[in-house]
Amino acid sequence: MRRRALDAARASPRGGRTAERASSRSSATPARARARSSASAGQVDPNERAKFERDAALWWNETRGPFAALHAMNPTRVAFVRDAMREQFKETLGTNAMRDALRGTRVLDVGCGGGIFAESLARLGADVTAIDAGLANIEIARAHAARDPGLDGRLRYEHVAAEALGDRGETFDAVTSLEVIEHVSDPMGFAKSLGKLVRPGGALFLSTINRTARSFAFAIVGAERALGLVPPGTHSFSKFLTPGEVALLASRSGCEMRELAGMVYDPIRNTWALSTDVQINFIAHCVKAKESTKKSKD
Amino acid sequence: MLSSISRRFASTATSGEIRDVVIVGGGVAGAALACALRRNEATSDLQVMLVDANDSIKRPLKDAKPDARCVALTPRSRSVLDACGPRVWARITENGRVRAFDSMQAWDGVGGGHVSYAASELGAEALGHVVENSLILEALEREMETLGVERVGKASASETRAPRESEAGALAEAKISVDEDGKTREFDVRARLIVAADGPKSAVRKSAGIKIAGWGYGQRAVVGTVRTDRAHSTAWQRFLPTGPIALLPIGDGTYSNVVWTTTPSEAKRLAEDVSDEEFAQEVHDALQGLGAYKSPFQENFDRFATLRFFEDAVNQAYKPLVRVTRETVSRAVGVPVIESAEEDTCAEFAPRFRYPPFVSPAGTDTKRGSFPLSTHHALSLTKPRLALIGDAAHVVHPLGGQGLNLGLRDAELLVNAIARARELGQDIGSASALAPYARASVAANVPMMAALDGLQKLFSAETYPVTFARSLGLAAVNATAPVRRKIAWYAMGGA
Secondary structure, three states: OOOOOOOOOOOOOOOOOHHHHHOOOOOOOOOOOOOOOOOOOOOOHHHHHHHHHHHHOOOOOOOOOHHHHHHHHHHHHHHHHHHHHHHHHHHHHOOOHHHOOOOOOEEEEEOOOOOHHHHHHHOOOOOEEOOOOOHHHHHHHHHHHOOHHHHHOOOEEEHHHHHHHHOOOEEEEEEEEOOOHHEEHHHHHHHHHHHHEEEEEEEEEEEEOEEEEEEEEHHHHHHHHHHHOOOOOOOOHHOOHHHHHHHHHHHOEEEEEEEEEEEEEEEEOOEEEEEOOOOOOOEEEEOOOOOOOOOOOO | OOOHHHHHHHOOOOOOOEEEEEOOOOOOOHHHHHHHHHHHOOOOOOOEEEEEEOOOOHHHOOOOOOOEEEEEOHHHHHHHHHOOOOOOHHHHOOOOOEEEEEEEEEEEEOOOOOOEEEHHOOOOOOOOOEEHHHHHHHHHHHHHHHOOOOOOOEEEEEEEEEEOOOHHOOEEEEEEOOOOOOEEEEEEEEEEEEEEOOOOHHHHHHHOOEEEEEEEEEEEEEEEEEEEEOOOOOOEEEEEEEEEEEEEEOOOOOEEEEEEEEOHHHHHHHHHOOOOOHHHHHHHHHOOHHHHHHOOOOHHHHHOHHHHHHHHHHHHHHHHHHHHHHHHHHHHOOOOOOOOOOOHHOOOOOOOOOOOOOOEEEOOOOOOOOEEEEEEOOOOOOOOOOOEEEHOOOOOOOOOOHHHHHHHHHHHHHHHHHHHHHHHHOOOOOOOHHHHHHHHHHHHHHHHHHHHHHHHHOOOOOOOHHHHHHHHHHHHHOOOOHHHHHHHHOOOOOO
C-alpha cells in the first residue's frame, strides 16, 4: 500500500502534459478510478490525475463502470448541499421553488471530474463554474453538458487550478469539493486555496472518507478488492481524513464547520442516504465568517 | 365544442423541437401521467406532449346504459385522479353513473367457503368505485385541455430512438406521424424522456428492444351489463372451476357489470351466441349455483350446512382459543398476560354468507365483449430516456380490475420519481432519475400479479380434497378479522 504523509508537499507538473496524456488514452485501459481528480495544480498528485484521466470516457456510464458508485451517491450529496445552502442563504433563497432551489447563487465546484455534481447544481438554478486539473475530464464534462440545451449558459467548465482562480480574485457564494481532498497531496494547501475562493459569509462543502477500521474494511477491502464496486487503487487509506481533520483544515482556511453528515450505502437498493454515522463517507458544511478575519497560521 | 376538439388535433409542433416528456399512448395511464405532471409543483413547468392513436373521446350520454368496460377503482387510484385535478372526480361522478361498493364477498363455487369484508372494518366509506373506463378517460382528456397539455390525436410514434451509450446525455428522438384529414404529416421531436403508455403490444417497448416474460391462461373474460332485482353495493365474486364470475354494482346500483372469466369456447358462446335474456339467465345461475353451475358436491348453497356449522364453531371457539393460547404461552415464558384491545377485534363475528341479488337482462342496447387473459411483465421498466407504464409495462389477470389501478399507480410513481429528480437537479431521463420509479413499480406490481395469478390457479382445481381444504381456508380467513382487514387493505390499493 502506498503510504503518504498527510501533508507531504510534492512538486507536480503543470497542466501542459495532461492534454497529451488524455488524447493518447486507450479505451481498453481497465477501469481504475472512482472519485474526482483534484483541480488545484499546486497540490495535485500527478499519479492521481493520470488515474482519473484514463477513465474519463466512462464518467457518464451511470449503471456500470468505475463511476457508477458516484452516480448512485450523487443525489444524496446534492440533497445535503441544497438543503444546507437553502438554510444558510434563506433570506435570498427562501422563496425559490424546490426545483429551483439555488437560483441566484454562484457556485464553484473544484475537481468536477465529468461534471456529475456540477450539472445537478446548475439544474437547480445555480450559476456554476466547475474546474478540474484533468483536461480529459473537462472535455468530457463539456461535451456532456452541451447535449442538454437546458444547461446552456448556467454551467462553465474551465481547465484551471483553484489557486490560479483565487489569484484572479474571484469569489463564490459556495465552493464545493466533493470526494476530492483524499486525492490531493497537500490537503492543507488545497483547503486554503478553496477558503480564499469563498466570499465572506459564504459556504464551503467538503466530502471525503473517514480514516477508521470500518472505512478500511468497506472502502478499501470491500468496495475495491472484494466487490469491485470501484477499481482497485482508487483510494489509499493513509490519505483519508477524519472529520476532526477536515474541521481543522476548514478552520485554518477561515471556515468553521457548521454541519457534518455521514453518507451510508444500501447495497440492496443501490442507494445512499444521509446518516449520523460518519464512520465511512461523510460530508461537511463549513461557513466562512462574514467579516473576513485574518488567521495567518502559514 | 367541435372547434375546441379540432384545435387540439392541430399540434403546431415541427421537426427538431424539444419536449421534456413525450407520452406515447393516450389511455388512462398516459393521460393521468400528463395531468399529474402538470399539477405537481416540481414538474409543472415541464413541456409535455401526449401522442394518442385515437381521436378525442366522447362523453357518454346521460341516460345511456352503462358500458361493459368498467373498472373497480380503488381508493388509492381515486387519490391519483384527485392529484390529476380537483375537478376530475366531480366530472366522473356528476351524472350519477358511478357506484361505490362498500363490501366484498368472494366464495368458492365448489366447496362453498366464503370470505366477506367491508370498508367499515377499515374505517373507510367505500372499498372502491365501479366506473366506466370511458368516463375516466373523458374526464382526464378535459383536464388535459384545461392544463394545456399538448395532445396530438390520431397520431403514432412510428420510431423512437434512445441515445447510444457512447453519447450519454443526448436526447431521445421520436418520429411522429399524424393523420390530418387523411393526409399523413410527419415530424421529429426530441425528448428528455419518452414514456411508453401504448398498451400491452407497446410499439415503443418493442423498438427499445425490451422483452417481456409471462404466460397466457388459455382463458377469456366476457364482459356485459345486467340488471339486478334490488340496488346493491357489494362486489360479488364466485370462483367456478372454469374461472371467476364477478358482479359489480354500477349506476344507481340496479345495474351491474359482469366480468366472467371462462374457457375460450364458453366465452365465445356467452359473448356472441346467446341472447341478452339467455346471458342474464346464465349469470343468474352461475351466481346462485343453479342449473349447470351447481357444485358437483352439493345440490345448492342451502345444503352447505356442514361448512356453515364449522364456521360458527370456529367463531365460538376462536376467542377462548386465543385467550387460552396467550395464557399458556405467558405462563411458559413467565411473563404476565398483556390484555389488549386486539383480543376483541380478533374475535369479531365472522360475516355470514349472503346471497347475491337476482339477475335479469339490462336491455337490448347493452353490448357484450370478450378478451383473452394473460399475465406478463417487461423485463426492465426503464432505459436511459425511456420509462414504461401501465399495460406497456405489465399485464395482469383482470381479477378485481387491477390492471387500470396498477396503471394509475405507475403514473403516480413516475411523477414522484420525476419530481424527486427535479428537486435533486437530475436529468429526468437519466438512469439514476428513473431507478426509483422502476424499483417502486416492481415492488407494487409483482406481489399483486403473484396474488392474482395464485388465486386463479387455486380456484381452478376441482378435486374434493383441494376444494374442501380451500373452503376451510376461506372460512378461517373469514373468521379472522385482522386477516380480513389486511385483504381489504390490499384490495383498496394499499391506500
